[in-house]
Amino acid sequence: MKKVAIIDYGVGNILSLKRALDYGKVKCIVTKNEKIIKDCSHLILPGVGAFSSAMQILKETKLDNIIKNFAESGKPLLGICLGMQLLFSKSYEFGKWEGLNLIPGIAKKISIKNENIPFVGWYKLKTSNKKNMLKKFDKKYLYLTHSYQCITENKQHVIGTYEVNKNHIVCAVQKKNIFGFQFHPEKSSYDGIEILKKFCKS
Amino acid sequence: MTKSFRVIAKIDIKSSDVIKGINFEGMRKVGNGKKMAKKYFKEGADELIINDVNASLFGRSTALNFLKECSKEIFIPVTLAGGLKNIEDVHKALINGADKVEINTAAVKDKSIISKISKVFGSQALVVSINAKKISSNKWMVYIDKGREKTGLEVMKWAKFVEQSGAGEIHINSIDKDGTHQGFDLDLIKKISRVIKIPLVVGGGLGEVNHIDKLMKIKNIEGLSASSALHYNTLTISQIKNTIIRANKEVRI
Numbered sequence: 001m002k003k004v005a006i007i008d009y010g011v012g013n014i015l016s017l018k019r020a021l022d023y024g025k026v027k028c029i030v031t032k033n034e035k036i037i038k039d040c041s042h043l044i045l046p047g048v049g050a051f052s053s054a055m056q057i058l059k060e061t062k063l064d065n066i067i068k069n070f071a072e073s074g075k076p077l078l079g080i081c082l083g084m085q086l087l088f089s090k091s092y093e094f095g096k097w098e099g100l101n102l103i104p105g106i107a108k109k110i111s112i113k114n115e116n117i118p119f120v121g122w123y124k125l126k127t128s129n130k131k132n133m134l135k136k137f138d139k140k141y142l143y144l145t146h147s148y149q150c151i152t153e154n155k156q157h158v159i160g161t162y163e164v165n166k167n168h169i170v171c172a173v174q175k176k177n178i179f180g181f182q183f184h185p186e187k188s189s190y191d192g193i194e195i196l197k198k199f200c201k202s
Numbered sequence: 203m204t205k206s207f208r209v210i211a212k213i214d215i216k217s218s219d220v221i222k223g224i225n226f227e228g229m230r231k232v233g234n235g236k237k238m239a240k241k242y243f244k245e246g247a248d249e250l251i252i253n254d255v256n257a258s259l260f261g262r263s264t265a266l267n268f269l270k271e272c273s274k275e276i277f278i279p280v281t282l283a284g285g286l287k288n289i290e291d292v293h294k295a296l297i298n299g300a301d302k303v304e305i306n307t308a309a310v311k312d313k314s315i316i317s318k319i320s321k322v323f324g325s326q327a328l329v330v331s332i333n334a335k336k337i338s339s340n341k342w343m344v345y346i347d348k349g350r351e352k353t354g355l356e357v358m359k360w361a362k363f364v365e366q367s368g369a370g371e372i373h374i375n376s377i378d379k380d381g382t383h384q385g386f387d388l389d390l391i392k393k394i395s396r397v398i399k400i401p402l403v404v405g406g407g408l409g410e411v412n413h414i415d416k417l418m419k420i421k422n423i424e425g426l427s428a429s430s431a432l433h434y435n436t437l438t439i440s441q442i443k444n445t446i447i448r449a450n451k452e453v454r455i
Contacts, residue, residue: 015273019277022274023277120370122206
């Protein structure tokens with residue numbers, strides 16, 4: 001039986017994510033309990049706010065190892081917004097911080113001439129050429145809000161980007177069973193809910 | 203610019219009803235809050251602003267339950283406005299389904315609250331709304347407490363201060379045009395759009411397609427908010443969006 005665990009570590013708008021899954025008729029539970037997480041088929045790591053404090057909470061609660069073990073088991077893991085950045089090796093948000101190191105790469109401040117950060121709003125998704133779960137959503141508008149962008153070491157891990165003044169910003173990554181979305185599927189209208197459902201069926 | 207122009211539905215909520223007046227006065231019931239919010243979401247609104255009208259009068263937010271209810275069926279960014287005074291209020295809004303909060307009276311009364319909220323929750327979570335009343339041909343003043351109270355602050359100076367304090371966005375409303383359906387205060391919008399760099403959302407006065415055509419000629423606006431025009435079916439969200447597309451701007455469809 002498929003069941004999705006949403007990690008509850010006090011960071012971010014978890015209610016909206018749960019409601020989006022409920023709406024999509026996906027069975028889900030908000031939890032930080034190791035056994036419950038282990039028993040679930042899918043895991044979502046949400047997150048809004050600062051990288052360092054989120055990472056600290058994950059370490060203190062030992063959720064960092066629980067997430068890593070889940071990823072190692074081969075079951076699908078999805079990081080959303082800050083949750084995606086936490087999957088990376090390092091972040092340069094107000095200093096230098098170690099991440100979960102599940103996807104090789106870094107998060108660094110967005111710096112594009114004449115553009116203010118944070119980037120907030122609806123942007124058109126451009127999916128990468130290879131086959132991936134977002135292909136069906138190419139050119140759809142998705143909602144995102146961020147000041148830091150993820151840079152993967154391996155270009156093959158990028159499955160979606162969006163464009164700002166000819167700069168391509170990564171907004172979706174995948175390394176085997178590990179997924180990361182910079183955009184908020186739970187706030188991206190019906191397309192977002194379809195994307196969540198697709199992840200939960202993977 | 204590849205970012206899409208945002209069409210934002212704004213509903214003023216009193217208990218569970220949507221109310222609306224003219225020039226911030228003479229509030230009338232126009233429908234059920236949840237039904238209207240859902241309708242605007244389904245029609246393609248890019249965001250929803252829920253303004254809790256009772257909150258600043260009674261000093262408490264009754265909108266949290268409404269917000270929670272909305273989150274069951276509305277999957278676009280939601281901003282809660284009305285009566286938010288401190289970090290705790292903002293925190294409550296954000297864990298009950300809001301993505302952003304909008305403050306106005308609280309920011310004028312305690313100017314440090316802007317930087318405080320922005321530091322704790324990030325600037326993306328904070329919109330400062332400015333209610334502006336025209337006092338001479340080229341001058342607007344800031345009003346608070348639903349347009350009732352003068353502040354002595356000049357709009358352009360205040361907008362700059364708000365930006366420097368860390369607000370993520372400014373939502374400018376013309377009290378003179380509010381609910382009139384006579385068109386935006388274009389002079390006000392032009393002027394403020396040159397003064398600030400953070401995203402600017404404009405509201406007050408929308409009544410016909412022609413008003414949008416005029417608005418689209420002004421640069422550096424990221425969105426418009428509509429309430430009266432939508433509530434009274436003068437315009438639909440798709441009519442608004444089609445007009446924006448005709449002006450060669452990007453918009454989510």
